[in-house]
Amino acid sequence: MSHVHITKSLFVFTMEDIIKYENVSYSYAYDFDDEEEELNNIQVPHVIPFAVKNVSFSVKQGEFVAIIGRNGSGKSTLARLTDALIFPTEGKIYVDSMDTSDPELTWEVRACVGMVFQNPDNQIIGTTVNDDVAFGLENIGVPTDEMQSRIDEALRYVGLEGYGDMEPHLLSGGQKQRAAIAGILAMHPKVVILDEATAMLDPVGRKEVMDVVHRLNKEENMTVLHITHHMDEVVNADRIILIDNGSLVSTGTPKKIFSQGEMMRKAGLEVPQVTKLMDNLRNNGIDVPDDVITVDEAVLALEKILVK
Amino acid sequence: MLLRIEHLSYTYMKGTPFEKKALDDVSFEIDKGDFVGIIGHTGCGKSTLVQHFNGLLKPDEGNIFLNEQCINNSNIKALRKSVGFVFQYPEHQLFESTVYKDIAFGLKNEKLSKEEEQQRVIQAANAVGFDLSLLENSIYDLSGGQKRRAAIAGVIVMNPQILVLDEPAAGLDPLGRDEILDFAVKLRKEYGITIILVSHSMEDVAKYANKVIVMNEGKVEMIGSPGKVFEDEDRLRKIGLGVPQIATLFKKLSVAYPQYNIDREIFTVEEATRFLLRLLGGENK
Ligand SMILES: Nc1ncnc2c1ncn2[C@@H]1O[C@H](COP(=O)(O)OP(=O)(O)OP(=O)(O)O)[C@@H](O)[C@H]1O
Ligand SMILES: Nc1ncnc2c1ncn2[C@@H]1O[C@H](COP(=O)(O)OP(=O)(O)OP(=O)(O)O)[C@@H](O)[C@H]1O
Ligand SMILES: [Mg+2]
Ligand SMILES: [Mg+2]
Numbered sequence: 001m002s003h004v005h006i007t008k009s010l011f012v013f014t015m016e017d018i019i020k021y022e023n024v025s026y027s028y029a030y031d032f033d034d035e036e037e038e039l040n041n042i043q044v045p046h047v048i049p050f051a052v053k054n055v056s057f058s059v060k061q062g063e064f065v066a067i068i069g070r071n072g073s074g075k076s077t078l079a080r081l082t083d084a085l086i087f088p089t090e091g092k093i094y095v096d097s098m099d100t101s102d103p104e105l106t107w108e109v110r111a112c113v114g115m116v117f118q119n120p121d122n123q124i125i126g127t128t129v130n131d132d133v134a135f136g137l138e139n140i141g142v143p144t145d146e147m148q149s150r151i152d153e154a155l156r157y158v159g160l161e162g163y164g165d166m167e168p169h170l171l172s173g174g175q176k177q178r179a180a181i182a183g184i185l186a187m188h189p190k191v192v193i194l195d196e197a198t199a200m201l202d203p204v205g206r207k208e209v210m211d212v213v214h215r216l217n218k219e220e221n222m223t224v225l226h227i228t229h230h231m232d233e234v235v236n237a238d239r240i241i242l243i244d245n246g247s248l249v250s251t252g253t254p255k256k257i258f259s260q261g262e263m264m265r266k267a268g269l270e271v272p273q274v275t276k277l278m279d280n281l282r283n284n285g286i287d288v289p290d291d292v293i294t295v296d297e298a299v300l301a302l303e304k305i306l307v308k
Numbered sequence: 309m310l311l312r313i314e315h316l317s318y319t320y321m322k323g324t325p326f327e328k329k330a331l332d333d334v335s336f337e338i339d340k341g342d343f344v345g346i347i348g349h350t351g352c353g354k355s356t357l358v359q360h361f362n363g364l365l366k367p368d369e370g371n372i373f374l375n376e377q378c379i380n381n382s383n384i385k386a387l388r389k390s391v392g393f394v395f396q397y398p399e400h401q402l403f404e405s406t407v408y409k410d411i412a413f414g415l416k417n418e419k420l421s422k423e424e425e426q427q428r429v430i431q432a433a434n435a436v437g438f439d440l441s442l443l444e445n446s447i448y449d450l451s452g453g454q455k456r457r458a459a460i461a462g463v464i465v466m467n468p469q470i471l472v473l474d475e476p477a478a479g480l481d482p483l484g485r486d487e488i489l490d491f492a493v494k495l496r497k498e499y500g501i502t503i504i505l506v507s508h509s510m511e512d513v514a515k516y517a518n519k520v521i522v523m524n525e526g527k528v529e530m531i532g533s534p535g536k537v538f539e540d541e542d543r544l545r546k547i548g549l550g551v552p553q554i555a556t557l558f559k560k561l562s563v564a565y566p567q568y569n570i571d572r573e574i575f576t577v578e579e580a581t582r583f584l585l586r587l588l589g590g591e592n593k
Contacts, residue, residue, distance in 0.1 A: 028449065070481040071453025072439075118452045118479065119399060166326065173396040173475065174350025174508075196452065199478040200396065202349040202508050203550035229481050232553065270482040273511065273553040273577050280581040286588055295557050299564070305588060306565055 017094075018191060018223050019059040019082060024091035025246075026052040026077055051077040053246040054091070061190075062221040064214070066228065066237035066254075070268030074246040075227045076118060079193045082225065084109040096190060111140055114189030116197040120180035129155070129171075130164040133183045140187055154186035157212045159205060173200040181209060185216065191223040192216075198228065206233070231258075231272045235293045242267055255291040274298040309376065310502055311338040311361065311470065316370035318356055330356040332526040334370070338519070343496055343503045345517030345534070347510070349548025353526045354506045355396055358472050361504070362391040374470075388414070392468030396475050396506075398459030407450070408443040411462045432465035433457075437487040452479045460488060464495070471495065474506045485509075489516050511552045514538055514575040522549070535573040554580045 027050045052074045059065050067075050080086045081093055084100040093100040095109050117123045126132025133151045142150060155161055158178035163171070168179055177200045184192060194213070198206045210233055216222045226237065234240060240257045242249045244267040250257060258264065258271045261279050270276070271293075278292045278301060288301045318331040330353045338344055348354050359365045360372055363384045372379050379387065395401050404410035411429045420428070433440055436457040447455060456479050464471065471492060477485040489512060495501040507513050513520055513534065520537040522530040524547045530537050538544070538551045541559060551559075555575040562570035568587060574580050 071457075071479075071484055072451040076451060119397060121397065121399075170320070170326065172351040172355060178350070196479055200350070200475060200508070202347075202548045203510065204545065204548040205350050206508075229479070229485075268481055268483045274557060276577045277554065277557075277580050277584075280577065281584060281588070284581075284585055286585075295553055295560065298557050299560050302561060302584070303564065306561075306568070 016061045017058040018061040018063075018096055019225075020092075020094040021055050021057055021078075022092045022094075024052055024055045024078075024081065024088045024093055025050050026074075026081055026086065027089050028077075050089070050246050052081065055243070055246075055248050056091075057241060057248060057251060059223060059225065061223055062217065064217050064224045064226070064236070064238045065241060066226045066234040066239070067241045067243065068228065068231075068234060068269060069243040069249075073243050073267075075243065076195055077246075078243070079115060079195050079225065079227060082191075082193060083113045083115045085115075112189060113191045113193060114184040114187055115193040116180050116184050116195060118195045118197075118199075120176040123180045123183065124168045124176065127167060128164065129160065129166050129168055129179050129182075132168060132179060133186045136183050136187050150186050154182040157185050157209075158182045159208055174202065174205060177201060178205070178209070185212070188216070188220065188222070191225065193225040193227070195227045196229065198230065198233065206230070210236075231270065235272065242269075244268070254293055258293050259291045309337055310340040310342075310374070312371075312373040312376075313337070313360075314371045314373070316357075316360065316367050316372065318353075318360070318365060318368050320356075322368075330526055331360075334526075334528055336521060336528060336531055338502060338504070340502055341496060341500050342519050343493070343517050344505065345513035345520045346504065346506045346523065347508070347513055347520065347549055348523030348529075352523045352548075354523055355474055357523070358393075358474055358504060358506060361387075361470065361472055362393045363387045364393075389466065390469045392463040392466055392471045394460050394463050394471075394473045394476050396478075398456050398476075401459045401462065402447045402455060405446060406444050407438075407447055407458050410447060410458060411443075411465055413462060414466045428465050429461075432461040435464060435487075435491045436461045437484055453481060453484055456480055457484060457488075464491070467499070468501065470502045470504065472504045472506075475508065476505070477507065477509060477512060485512070492516070510538070510550050510555075511576075514552045514555070522547070534575065538575050539572060551575065 027048050029048050069075050081088060084106045087101045096112050098105045098109050100109050124132050126135050130151055133154055134147055137147055137150055155164060158181050160178050160182060171179060177197060181197055198209055213224055217224050235254045237254055239251060240254055241251050242257060249267055258275050261271055264271055274295055275293055278288045281288050292298050292301050314335050316331055316334040320328045320330055346354050360367060363382045367380055402410050404413055408429060411432055412425055415425055415428060438457040438461055460476060476488050492503045496503055517534055520534050521528060522537060529547060538555050541551045544551060552575040554577060558570055558572060558574045562572050571583055574583055
C-alpha cells in the first residue's frame, strides 16, 4: 500500500496527468453480478441507459478541477468510477498510472483518491468524531504517535476543534459534513474528490473549508475534483468540466464557461449573480464585458461607465 | 397568529458530559401566509427549532402555539396533516420500495380512489420537477438530487397548512432549487400555506422570504424583513453568515459613489438590473 505522507510532493513543478479518462462509459444496468437474477428477473431494457457516456479528459497533478452539471447528469457516477468503487463498462480510467479496472490495484487506487461523499452518513463510521478520523489514518498506516496530531490538525481545518469526543450521529447536518471532510483531509490523499461536500455549510464555513482545500491544493499539490452546485465555489478553480446527460459538454476556465450563459442555461445551470447582472445590462445595450465572474470585477466594470 | 413561540429552550443529553443547550429562550411569531427564512451558522439550532413545530421534539421550557392551541405535547402523527416537514437529509424520509409508493405513502389514510391517488402523486412529482419516468424506480437508484425531489413530493402531496423545509435546496441544481422554491411561493399564494425555510443560501432567503429569523448559538440574533437584516453585513459575517453577492456589490458601489444615492436594500439580480438601467439609462428592452 502506498504511503500518503505529507512529504513535499516530487511533482510540484511538473504538470503530469494524474487522472486520465479514456472514452469512459458506465451503465448501472450492467452492474449486477448475480447471474441468476440477470437471467430470470431483469428484463434487459431496449436501450441501456448510460449514466456516463464516452467521457474523455485528463487532470493534471495539482490541478483544481470543478465538475458541474444538473441533478442526475452523472457527476457522482464519475466520482465513484475515479475512486474504483465501480468500474467502467467501456473505456479506461488511469489514476496515478493505475488502471482502475485492475482488481489487483483497487485498494491502491482508493488509497490515492480520498472521496467525501454527498451524504456524510454514508461515510462516517466511527463511534466518535476522533475514532472516525483515526480509522482512516490506521488504514493508511499512520504511526500511533503521529495519529492525534494529524486528527487535531484535520479537525482544526474544518472548524471542529473540541468535537473529537462527540458521537457523529449527534452532530448537526453541517457539522457532519465537516467531520466527513476532516476524515479525508487527515489522510492527505494525492487526489481528493468532494462530492457536494459543502452543501450543508453556512457561508463562512463554506469559505473556510474551501480555503483549506485551496491551500492544500497549492502547498501540497493535492489534486482536487470538486463537485458542486455552488457557482461561487467554482470561480477559483483552474478548470471546469461541464457535464450533462452523462456526456462532457465543455471544459475550460471559469471565465470561459461562465461567459457562455446560453450553454449553461441549456445544461440546467446558472452563472454567478454578478455575471447574470452584467448579462442583463448588456442585453439592454449597456457596454459591459461578458467575462465578469466576481464582485470586484463587477465593481470595476461598473466604475468604467459610472465615471463617464 | 398561526404559530407563536414563547421562551422556548431545549437541551440535548441533559446531565451528561455532552449536554448541549441548543435553544435558549427563543420567542417569535409567524403569521398565516408568511414566507419565513431561518438562517444561522452550522450547529446554531435551526433544525432543533423547526423540529419543535411538528412534534418531533418537545420543549424543555416555554410554549408553542399553533392556531392559538398549545402543541407542546402533540405528537408527530397528530401534527402530520397540518405541518408538512422536509428533513435536512430527506433520504431518511424515503423507505418504500418505489418512488411512487413513497410519494403516495401519506395518502393511505385519505381513502382516495386509485385515480385520485395517482393524480395527487403526479401533481406533486410535477411540482418538484421529478422525472415521471422514474416513478417506478427504486429509491436507491436515484441520484442525490432526484432523491431530494422525491422526498419533497411525498410531503407536499399532503397539502399541509405549514410547510417546513430544512435546507431543501442543498444538493439541488439551480433549476431544481428554483422549481421547489417557486412552488413554495405558489402554495403560499394560491392556498395561503405558510412556508418556513431553513437555508444557508442568503440569495434564496433574500429573494423569497418576507421575514427573516437569524439564529446564533441557540438564540434569536435578529428578526425582520430581508432589507433590514441584510443591511448589516458586518454583524452577519461575525456570526458565520453573509449577504447575497449583489448586496456586497451594491454596498461597494454606494461607498464609491455617494453622489448616485445607490440603494443599499438591493439584493436580487432583478432589482439590481432595474436600478442600474434607470441610473445608466439603458435601452430597456
Ligand atoms: N445505484 C444506481 N442504480 C441505478 N441508476 C442509478 C444509480 N445511481 C444513480 N443512477 C442514475 O444514474 C444517473 C446519474 O446519477 P448520478 O448520481 O451520477 O448523478 P449526479 O450528477 O451526481 O446528480 P446529483 O446532482 O443529483 O447528485 C441518474 O439518472 C441516476 O438516476
Ligand atoms: N441528538 C443530539 N444530541 C446532542 N447534541 C445534539 C443533538 N442534535 C444536535 N445536537 C447539537 O445541538 C446543536 C444544534 O444542532 P442543530 O441540528 O439544531 O443545528 P443546525 O442549526 O440545524 O445546524 P446545521 O446548519 O449544521 O444543520 C449542535 O451543536 C449539535 O451538535
Ligand atoms: Mg451526485
Ligand atoms: Mg440543521
